[in-house]
Amino acid sequence: MNVSLRALALVLGLAGGAVARADTPPPPPPTAQQLEQRLTTVERQLQLAEESLRQVETKYSQQPEPDEAQARVRRYSDAEIQYLLGDWTAASVHFYDLVSDPEFRGHPRYADALYFLADALYQQKNDVGARLYLRELLSLPTPSLRHRDALTRYLAISGRLNLYDDVDAYVEQARTLFGGQLPADIQYVYAKRLFRRTDLAPSERIAHTRAAFAPLAQAHGGPYQLQARYHMAVLSMQAGELPIAILQLQQLLTPVEGAAETTAPKTKNKPQVRATADTDTERIRELALMSLGRLLYEAGRFDEALDWYGRVPQESESFPESLYEIAWTQVRKGNHQEAKNAVDILLLVSPESKLAPEAKLLRGHLLQKLKRYEEAIASYDELIGTFRPERDKVDVLLRANRDPVAYFERLLARTDTVPDVRTVLPPLALKYASTEREVSSAMKTVSDIDSGRKGTLEARELAARILTALDTRKLQTFPELQEGFTLSDSVETASIQVEASLVELEGLSLESSLTADERARLAPLRREREALAVRFASMPATQQDLEERLRRMQARVDAVDREAFRLGAEVQGLHAIAAAVRKWVDDTRLLRQTPPEEEQEFLVQLQAEVQTLTDLQGELDRTRGRLADERNGAAAALAGEQAIRGRFAQALRAEHAVLEEVERRQAPSGLMTRAHAVRQRGEALRGRVAQAQGALRGRVEQKATRIRAKVLAEQQLLERYEAEVAAVAGNAKQLVGRIAYDSVRRVRRQFYDLVLKADVGVVDVAFTEKQDKTTSIQKVSAQKAEALRALDADFRDVLSSEESR
Structure with missing residues (x-):
């Protein structure tokens, strides 16, 4: 193609040079050998164009269109590649396209596609969507190879979402599938499900949960042995069997491998057993140490409790909490200085901890006990100076609106980003509001609804754009077919360049045979062709x-x-x-x-x-x-750019028609015979280009029809989704408005309690100091009276003798 452009530029340059220098003698006509060489160059140019067209035909126009079954296999392969690459969004889109196709339901990989789609959604933290497709996978009449993994994941998600309505049926399904004995991973999930149930009486729940955890706890070296043993200890705590729980935790700590999960209530101002979840070995040890220390504290075995608390490593997230509980244990022992030391360490290593305000209150109390009244008042004043202004700001926030719930609803409704009640709170209050679990859950719900609403709007806009592109752009919608069409356009351009070279060659060969009339007829045709050639050459x-x-x-x-x-x-x-x-x-x-x-x-x-x-x-x-x-x-x-090519080709045909009349008057020559053969090949080439482009347009129409049908079906689903989102969005906003208001009230109450306790502490310190001074004065007065009595006794005889005189 580059060769053809250079040849055409050479020919045009020669012609232009002849026009520009009319006063100079024309160059000698090319020899027969030179014309033969030019024709050989044109033949090579045509051969290159034919090879390019064969590539178009092989790769695009004549490539057999895969049938629906082959297309589904290719889509599955593409989706699996995206899944293996960790592109969860792309994988979920591809797999959704597959599983939503009714024809794919009978495919052998349908179950795998469901699992991969569910897992891709799970990796994107879309638990609801993942659970939906896992349930569809589990409901297949024939269990797949991924049935066990799907069942385990389904039970885990159900536990996380607190949705246990159909868990028992799936557990029984697993029992049947595995010959009556549940695998360890499913057994563990099922036991945790029982552990978290709230619809059973406490004694019944504990009994069922112990029976579920017992096989795992007794499986020596099993993957969930330590987790199960930890849960068994927690169940003993909940049953009030503290000595048994202490023994179980002591056995668990020697040695420790695994992780665990516990739950227990908290009470105010003293340590209690707490429940968390983790699968890390060190985390189990930390939880066991904290739980054991709390149980021994409750049992009044303070020295042992201090020993277990002291084993919590400094890098643990429980270390500040262990220091706080060590301080309270020392308080119970009456060791106020040791308790203050623990509080000081807590405030040093974790000044931003949630426990810091309570620790400062405790420090003020301990300083008072140690009779360091000025330091105690300074500690209380620091707390008051920190939290009283924040409490007042929250008070203003609550009083400024007649209906605080409606205020928060409006605030959340006009938030452009993720709705979050914490944005309305003062900086210090933000930290405490962020710890409210129900607020976080409610915000996630609103965020999910908002994301769903935006997603449906974006999907609707995307569907409209796709339909518009299919109707107006057609070929542009399919880049692969467009690439083939673009290559065929370049082949057509090259074939017209061949025709231009042939016309130039014929004109040079027949120049001496032209009559004056024929030269007059050719002159305007050549000028038109040369003008068009400039624009054609720019293509x-x-x-x-x-x-x-x-x-x-x-x-x-x-x-x-x-x-x-x-x-x-x-x-x-x-x-x-x-x-x-x-x-x-x-x-x-x-x-x-x-x-x-x-x-x-x-x-x-x-x-x-x-x-x-x-x-x-x-x-x-x-x-x-x-x-x-x-x-x-x-x-x-x-x-x-068909128009330019068409006009240039028409000008070439008009010029060739005049030259053809001249050629008929002469005897056939080998050069012209070869030129005619090249022209026939060029015309055949353009015919094949037209066929290739017609085939490509036909494929575009077929693909567009299929895609249009899918988009229209998705639009109907979108209408249903939008109705569902609209139905729940209003209630969710109202619910979150109420939760947000309650959260702010709790923060205000928390600050109020801290300031009140600090104020009471200041008063108590002042009263205690007054009592100490009063007691000291009374003691001094008593000592003075005693001293006066002693002096009176010592000098009584002297006074008596003086009186007798």
Whole structure:
């Protein structure tokens, strides 16, 4: 192709040079040998074009279209590759496309596709979706090779979601599947399910759970032996069998390999057995040490409790808690200095711990006991100075709104990012609100609903874009077929270049035989052809030319897209400002003297601005979508320059028709015979190009029809999903508004209690100090009276003798 362009440029340059230098003698006509060499070059050019077309036919137009079964196998292979690469999002999309195809349900790999889809969703923390497809896998009439893994994962997810309605049926299914004996992993999940049940009486739950954990605890060297033994100890705690629980934990700690999970209630101001979950060996040891220390504390065996608490490693997350409980154990022993030392270490190693405020209160109490009153008051004052301003801020937040629940609902409804009640709290209060488990769970629920709503909107927009592309862009929608079409375009361009070279060659060969009339007829035709040749020569004739022009056009589209992104960031910033202004209006309502009607007018204007910003954001999103379509469709725009090729080919045919009349008057020559053969091959080549392009367009229509049917079916599903999301979204927002309000109230109550205890501590220190001074004064007075009595006794005789005188 490059050779043909250079040959054409040479011919055009020679012709242009003849026009530009009309006053110079024309160059001598080429010899027969030179014409033969030029024709040989044209034949090579045509051969290269034929080879390119064979590539198009082999790879694209004549490649057998895979049937549906083969297409499904290829899609499964692509999905499995994405799964193995860890691209969970892409894998879930591919596998969903497969499992939603009714024809794929009878495929041997249908069960594997269900499992891989569920696992890909599970890796994305989409437990609900993973559970749905695992249940579908488990409901297949014939158990698959992945039935056991699916059952284990299903039970684990059910436990995490606290959904146990159908667990018993699946456990019985597993018993049947494994000959009446559950595998260790399924047995462990089932036992944990019993451990967490709340619908049974405590005694019944403990009995059933012990029976479930017993086989695992007795399996020496089993994978879940230590976990089961730890749960057995916790069950003994819950049953009130403290001596047995102590013995079980002591046996567990020698040696320790594994992990565990416990649960137990907490009470105020003293250590209690706590339950957590972990599979790490060191974590089991830490949990066992803490639990054993607490049990011994409850039993009044303080020295032993201190010994076990002291074994918690410093790098453990339980180390601050162990120090706090060591301090309380020392308090119970009456060792106030040792207790203060433990508190000081806690505040040194973990000053940001949740236990720090309670530890500071305890330190003030211990300093009071040690009669270090000034230090005690300083400790209380530090606590008061930290938490009283935060408590007052929360009070203002709660009092500024007549309906706090509605306030939080509005706040969450206008949050652009993930809704989070913590954004409304003062900085210090944020840490304490973030620890509320129900708040976190509620926020995750709202976030999931919001993500689902956004996902359905994005899916609807994507479906509309796909349908628009199928209707208007067609070939651009399928890059592989478009690539074949682009290559066929380059082959057509090369064939026309061959025709141009042949016309030039014929003109040079027949120049001496032209009559004056024929020269007059050829002159305008040649001028038209030469003018078109300039535009034709600028067309990309090779793959490299196409890629270069494509890069230039895509760079222009990218520049516009970057500007649209920048404007989108500005719009989002304005959204945040509007949300902040609305929050300020709500938070400062009690502090301002603004008339209600003026505030209402301002809020109406603010809402209008917000709506304008929303409209702008939507327009920017649509613009960026169109830019993405234009960027992807740039190649087709470059490859569709049919009009220029058609006009140039028509000009070549007109010039050839005049030359053909001249040729008929002469005897046939070998050169012209070869030229006719090359022209016939070129015409045949263009016919094959037309056939290839027709076949490619036919495939585009077939693919578009199939995809359009799938998209329309997905649109119907989207309508149902949108209705379901809309049905639960309103109730969820109200629920989270209530939870958010309750969370803020709890934070306020927590701060209130801390400040109150510190205030009481200050009063208590002052009262104790007064009592100490009063006692000291009374003691001194008593000593003074005693001394006076002693002096009176010593000098009584002297006084008596003096009186007698």
